[in-house]
Amino acid sequence: MRPAANNLITSLEREYEEQRRWCLLAKCSQMKLFDRLVENEFLPPEIHEQRQLKNFQAILQYSRNHVPYYQANNSLRCQVAVLGDLAQLPILSKYEVIEHFEKLQYDHSSKARGPVIIFSSSGTTGRPVKVAHTNQSMEMFSIFWQRQARWFRQDPMALAARIRLPESLPPRKDGSLLTEGQTYTRKRWSHIGMYFQTGPEIGCTLGNSRDWQIRWLQKHQPKYLQSFPGFFEELALANECKKIADSIECLIGVASLLTDSMRNLIERVFEAPVNQNYGMNEVGIVAARCLSGRYHIHSEHCLVEIVDMEGLPVQPGDVGRIIVSTFNNLRMPLLRYDTGDMAVAAKGPCPCGRTLPSIGEIAGRYRRFAHLPEGTRPRYHAIFGAIEAMPDKLLKNLRQYQVHQYRDGRFELRIRTAGALPGEFQQTIVNAWLNTVDEHEKELLNIKEVDKIEGAPGGKILEFSSDFFPDEDSDIIHPDFEHS
Template structure:
């Protein structure tokens, strides 16, 4: 068996020279946060909780004093920040929904955070509904440090190359992005919007040459690439680890990924609004809750769910003072584990995530298109859409279920037709269905993209298309 990829000489240069100099030039403290988070990860659960609650009290005081929306929200609930004497008291505040954010976005911005310290964000996640919000600069640096620490749990080290099975690489938008990627981030991308044979073969050639120590990407997309490598008899890359995110990594997918690449797959969970929520460690006994920058509640009927019970996830971001997210209802469900992890870290474990599934679409030409990537190319660019769902009922047919926005749907069908041809080719037919609402599944999770093709059918169709 070929030796596992190791970091090259330049990765050490990045780690000890380029990254510190770049952080100093940017005025970014993320490396200091990373060092602190490394030291903090083996604290006892009691120590972690004490630090978490201290930061929560500071956030609540800030939100009441400087965020008009939360001041009125606290007053309506009859709660002052000092009334929250323990984590259980946090439940006296109502949850924050996506509709709340859309309706009160301007009032949710803190009056003491300069506008030039706020970074606008727009996401639809896996819900198919666009959401606009802001993250302050300090929060972004905390999230960056936290993400790198969890990347290290999969065996990667700062400065080493990464193969990314991901959509719409941001670095291509400017020469600065190209330079940053070449010198610092060192990412090689397989765009999940075009996972055809040619693109996957090209990605395989590049990562075999560049030898990344980490493969990172959407769960389904990593699985599809692993199947491509296996089914075409290609020599598999040998990273130290694989990080799977954005959707549920099913057991059958994990087996294929791990057997193909010869290493363990690390399951990660997060969302654009608050970044990393939970992640597996090297013991792979569940996903450690990120208590260093978040408060994560798992609730069933308004109470904390018992271990093994399915509950709704509610998250408070302890770092984003510019536009606080306090008791944010993410829209996903999970089951908490009863026992701690054997790794020695005190963070509680999520036993399993429920309902975080976004299917991929298969084109008549044999390409795979990630459902997560489609949110960025349909739900986020179409005007006049309140909510959307894409259903593939045949290999050559899609159904677009659309809840129209208040401004109507003039020109919408022509825009959808244009996007379908761009993304799926002329062989893909489609229809648009206007509906009053799109219901969640029994799990409580709304799925933006649903494929009614079973895996075997899709693979057989792909083989036929290539012949």
């Protein structure tokens, strides 16, 4: 269901009206932040620019003063008087974040104190990228989750459903993870329920069969469904492209993107729009997609540049690397962090009416399991999950990896190393595999050392490739953005 054209356009008044549907909890009733966020969405672009510059200058100064990695980096000494000066600063690669995890942290600031939460993301570069967050940087997640819910026109008091991996869902009372066949129920929505009165939330795991999930949705009749966009496609196909539940008014896709053809199919079958955001564990939510198809940056939280190979801004309409600088993580600020994703640079006003900085279509982070045999997802997660959870000492020599699925059911983990890996590396992956597959499939995983990992036709390295991917499908497969 495509939105009517007049719904595409919004205004300050319209957003205030929408925000008034949301009631702050009594303990938060004095918070003005959410009204300020509405206001910010319609400020003149030059004010956004000034604020972004000021925020960047502040975090740059802070980093130079307090964060050992930046203190030692002479190239960070230059003046940033206008946003154009950012191009003089070095880009921070995933590899550098991995290597300098300790030095990138400032652990003496009163603002940076408090519990430290480490988030880790896998990637094709070898070891997982870990970033230390504080409560403050984590709270941003809930705050921007509410902003996007308002943009998506969600009714705060409705029933929301989540079908996710067990580790992204609330644990059971005894601390164990939700298993297949189980449903969790909460009085309030996750994240947003920290601040606002909301309706209830239910959830179940992705591991249930598609038929079970379809019956589950039909039984509970939620208004909203949150999952991986690729999973919506799987559900649509599993239900033979028939509408699944009349109650569903909006789908919220997390962690990955959609191709246009996937979006068309899902919206046609569900008769509901797929709303999306863009983010990563290292940063939190970076942007939310408006109905005009642009991703608007949460500029109170981060600054996004779209740059070429030399780190210089690309022309509007051109594709470039997404570089993010974070403002709210005083424990481990990231300055000009290379996300590994690509996007189209956008300029000028967005047709939706919001003036927050925006970027166009994002390339990367597609996940597509619809053409793959059922059971692919748990096998994929067994291998990637095992690598992600490994202690650094096992990963020290790992430089790059890729998993390939063969048509006959074999999986191959290809690894490129800079020296021998401990035997425990292989054993951990094999154990995770054995815990996931049936008896007769135990021999189907092969771990192979290679000198080179092949890229896709576009040159981008796929971390997961499969003989079952259709030919026209050169989607980039990335890990999930798990942030619950």
